[in-house]
Amino acid sequence: MNMANKWSRLIISCMIIFLVGQAFTYGNASPPHAYAASGSHDPLQHLRNQLSPADLVWNHALIGIRTEYYYESINGINESLFLFRPTTAGALPLPLVVYIHGGGLYSGTAIIGEKSDAHNFVMTRIEDELVAHGIAFASINYRLAPDFKWPTQLEDAKAAIRFLRANAANLGIDPSRIAVIGDSGGGELATFVGLTSTLSYGVAGPWLGVSSSVLGVVDMFGPTNRAYFAKKRLMKYGNLNDPVYGLYTPTTIYQESAINYVQPGDPPFLIIQGEKDPLVPPSQSIQLYRKLRDAGDSVRLILVKNAMHEFFPDGGPIHPSLISISKTVSHFFENLLLSSPSSSSS
Numbered sequence: 247m248n249m250a251n252k253w254s255r256l257i258i259s260c261m262i263i264f265l266v267g268q269a270f271t272y273g274n275a276s277p278p279h280a281y282a283a284s285g286s287h288d289p290l291q292h293l294r295n296q297l298s299p300a301d302l303v304w305n306h307a308l309i310g311i312r313t314e315y316y317y318e319s320i321n322g323i324n325e326s327l328f329l330f331r332p333t334t335a336g337a338l339p340l341p342l343v344v345y346i347h348g349g350g351l352y353s354g355t356a357i358i359g360e361k362s363d364a365h366n367f368v369m370t371r372i373e374d375e376l377v378a379h380g381i382a383f384a385s386i387n388y389r390l391a392p393d394f395k396w397p398t399q400l401e402d403a404k405a406a407i408r409f410l411r412a413n414a415a416n417l418g419i420d421p422s423r424i425a426v427i428g429d430s431g432g433g434e435l436a437t438f439v440g441l442t443s444t445l446s447y448g449v450a451g452p453w454l455g456v457s458s459s460v461l462g463v464v465d466m467f468g469p470t471n472r473a474y475f476a477k478k479r480l481m482k483y484g485n486l487n488d489p490v491y492g493l494y495t496p497t498t499i500y501q502e503s504a505i506n507y508v509q510p511g512d513p514p515f516l517i518i519q520g521e522k523d524p525l526v527p528p529s530q531s532i533q534l535y536r537k538l539r540d541a542g543d544s545v546r547l548i549l550v551k552n553a554m555h556e557f558f559p560d561g562g563p564i565h566p567s568l569i570s571i572s573k574t575v576s577h578f579f580e581n582l583l584l585s586s587p588s589s590s591s592s
Contacts, residue, residue: 249535250381253299300361307370310377311357312455312543316419317386317409318402318452322589324455327406328356329384329417334376341423341583342384344407344460345369346439346469348430348556351490352391352400362555365429368572372427375576380417388435392489396502400448401444403435407460408453422589425462427512430526430555434504440515441507447542462514462582464575467526467555470534472502474527506536514544520553522560548574 304312310330318325332341347354348365358369373383388402408422414421428436440463442448449458467476476494479486487493491502500506515538519531528549538545550557550571553564557571566574 249445253309264390279363283453287297298361301355301359302357303360303368305358305360305366307374309374310383313322315409315413317406320451322387324391325387325402325406327409328355328382329410330373330385331418331421332380332382333439335379338418339588340380340418340588341418341579342382342410342419342425343372343376343384343386343579344410344424344426345373345383345584346388346403346423346426346428346432346435347385348428348432349390351431351434353384354390354431356385358385358389365566367568369429370493370570371572374574376579377573379576381579381582382417383522396491397448400435400438400442401450403439404443404448404458405451405453405507407439407458408456410464411458412453412456412584420589423583425458425464425582426460426581427464427466427575428468429466430468433465434470435468436463437468437504437515438507439463440513441504441509445507461514461586462516462579464516464518464578465531465534466518467520467523467531468504469526470530472499474530474585503538505534508541510512510541510543512538512541512543512584514578515546516575517545517547518550518575519547520550520555520564521555523555525555541573546578 286324308330311333313329313331315329316324316326333489345356347356349355358373360364376383382405384454386403386406386408387399391399407426410417410419411421411424426436426439428434438448439458440460443459472491472494476499478486479488480494485493491498513535517531517535519526521528531547533548535545535547548566548571551565552559552562556561557564557568
């Protein structure tokens with residue numbers, strides 16, 4: 247074998263090892279982001295973020311009128327969100343629920359797709375229920391790792407909420423009645439949004455001076471304590487930089503753990519977690535629940551039996567069911583947002 251062939255085989259082997267490592271690090275991710283970062287520094291991004299046709303087609307069961315808006319443009323990268331509003335005229339302004347997609351913060355899309363899986367089923371039913379009750383629904387994109395390290399994703403999530411609040415009058419939404427929901431990595435972002443609205447952490451980009459605060463948070467199996475994941479990565483990869491968080495240090499691990507931002511006066515939380523989740527173990531949600539409870543904050547924890555990550559069943563039907571989970575989330579938001587006074591009435 248000549249030297250050129252040896253080098254080719256070595257390069258291919260390194261690529262395979264890298265991809266397998268990423269798969270084990272992040273597990274089963276959501277469909278990739280609709281935008282590609284210009285000047286990408288990751289030549290393997292397209293291999294890890296492959297899309298199926300069903301990932302890019304909006305679910306036909308979504309009932310709201312969908313409009314796309316660009317909430318920021320940074321260094322030539324435009325980030326968008328999709329706003330769903332009722333088809334029939336109703337009382338304005340509308341309360342709003344903002345959805346932040348999962349995907350390990352390195353993949354995923356705001357599109358709630360046609361693929362037949364638990365994630366799309368749950369999110370479609372939540373959108374349907376909310377819009378049918380006069381609550382607007384937004385789904386946001388954000389910049390992804392490895393091109394953009396943490397806390398870029400949090401900065402974008404907060405910027406999207408600031409955009410919606412700053413432009414509320416034109417969009418027909420109520421800036422005083424906004425809540426947030428996320429799953430997996432999106433659940434982590436939703437939790438951070440709920441816990442850090444009064445802090446400068448994760449604040450950058452446009453619409454500065456506008457609040458990113460929310461009235462309530464639904465966290466579905468989102469990571470909350472980075473120490474657990476840092477330890478797993480250190481055991482497997484040593485001191486290699488994490489593609490999302492970079493080099494782990496005691497300081498960065500503390501900053502990147504949502505549970506460290508809990509304090510009295512946080513917004514109400516609904517936490518939903520699969521009991522058999524191998525990617526984000528139940529202990530992550532239980533720790534957040536106990537922290538919020540001990541701080542005197544309003545919180546409810548639902549542990550879903552026989553559910554793995556993204557509510558995939560294991561060992562029998564999940565309980566509560568996907569329909570029940572969807573209804574519980576919808577009712578949480580309806581009770582929270584429809585019972586709160588509108589800014590137009592103050």
